Amino acid sequence: MELDDLRQQWQRPAAPDVPLLTEQSLRAMLANPTESPVARMKRNARRDLGLGLAVVVLNFFNLQSWFRFAASRASGGVLWWSLLLGSTGLLVVLWNTGVKMRILSRMEGETSSLRDHLLSLVHQFRGLLRASVRTGLGLAALLVLLLLYAGYEKLVFYLRPGAGDQLTHWLLFGSGVLATLLAFGLAYKNGNAVRQRRYGQYLDRLEANLRELDEPGPGGA
Amino acid sequence: MGSVATSTDFVGALQAYQPLLRRVARLYCQDADDRQDLFQEIVLQLWRAWPRYKALPDAKFSTWLYRVALNVAIGSLRRRARRPAAGALDGEALQVAQPPEAAPFEPEETAALYRAIGRLSEVDKAFVLLYLEDRTYEEMADILGITQNNVRVKMHRVQEKLRQLLVRR
Known part of the structure; x- marks a missing residue:
């Protein structure tokens, strides 16, 4: 038996007990849509934004202390520096969420051919991954700047020539730098695992489907 | 007001094509609940895209429908269906597609x-x-976005794959 033999049977009407779509059932569907992976990713993006804002709100008093500490320092403009860095961090998170939401919204409502749709999805997913990596790197850079800003004077004082056992001081400093690099490395690795779980598996699948569709026939057909 | 008129138009236009959407869902989902979810997702996607379809004067409805349905079935990144238990697809597919009195082939052949x-x-x-x-x-x-020549070649390959799968069973 081959596909040709199946055609007639295939196009027979579906089972009679299958309910037909009505305006009422359409309204019910719109009110309770099924959750597709893209809808789930949108929900995750909104949750990330909520978490980011919650962290800001919960750390309000910490921020106040930080500003007081910054304002009490002798050098001018420190308050504005810390304010600038904090705001930049928040903007990076907001920008990332905005990019995610925009990309995820574009994934819905596509009516182009299957190949164009897959191509567009692959492009959008790569954009999501890029945005995620850039956000991580941006936040890491901000964290380093903040750490340097907070500890710079103490560090210079600790490492100044003639202050105690120089070798021990530099060894401790080197260990600190190594530990920081290790922590960043682990965070990057963990970030990659999260990205792979959130987007990578879908990207792999889309790329495989696209490759299969693009696979040339004999003679490059 | 406009929305009510639009939903009436939409449901009316879709009426004759619902079996088609059910067939797409049947091909891509083994489980009845998954099939219903996919059907619903396709309908919602069609609903979202409906205003743009109406703006295209020369678009063929069935082509547009197949495009959206396949884009959702393949591109919506739903969890891959688990390998069906023996006969899970065939049982229902047979029931839907082949009334016993009209069966020109042995049910086992169709099931395979x-x-x-x-x-x-x-x-x-x-x-x-x-x-x-x-x-x-x-x-x-047009629906798949590849050349006719490529369609012909790939269709031939798919049929060959099916023959091999049937021989191996």
Whole structure:
């Protein structure tokens, strides 16, 4: 038996007990849509934004202390520096969420051919991954700047020539730098695992489907 | 007001094509709940895209429908269906597609073919679907976004794959 033999049977009407779509059932569907992976990713993006804002709100008093500490320092403009860095961090998170939401919204409502749709999805997913990596790197850079800003004077004082056992001081400093690099490395690795779980598996699948569709026939057909 | 008129238009236009959407869902989902979810997702996607379809004066409704349905079935990144338990697809597919009195083939042969189709990739299933739906190579090329020549070559390969799967059973 081959596909040709199946055609007639295939196009027979579906089972009679299958309910037909009505305006009422359409309204019910719109009110309770099924959750597709893209809808789930949108929900995750909104949750990330909520978490980011919650962290800001919960750390309000910490921020106040930080500003007081910054304002009490002798050098001018420190308050504005810390304010600038904090705001930049928040903007990076907001920008990332905005990019995610925009990309995820574009994934819905596509009516182009299957190949164009897959191509567009692959492009959008790569954009999501890029945005995620850039956000991580941006936040890491901000964290380093903040750490340097907070500890710079103490560090210079600790490492100044003639202050105690120089070798021990530099060894401790080197260990600190190594530990920081290790922590960043682990965070990057963990970030990659999260990205792979959130987007990578879908990207792999889309790329495989696209490759299969693009696979040339004999003679490059 | 406009929305009510639009939903009436939409439901009216879709009325005759609902079996088609059910067939797409049947091909891509083994489980009845998954099928219903996919059907619902396709309808919602069609609803979202409806205003843009209405703005296209020359668009063929069935082509537009197949495009959206396949884009959702393949591109919506739903969890891959678990391998069906023996006969899971075939039982219902047979019940839906082949009343016993009209069966020109042994049910086991049809069941084996459905099983083989169930083992194909998502993309290959799209070729099978459009072939079973009697679409021309031109329309298939338009829906899938590849050349007619490529459709012909790939269709030939899919049929060969099915033959091999049927021989191996």
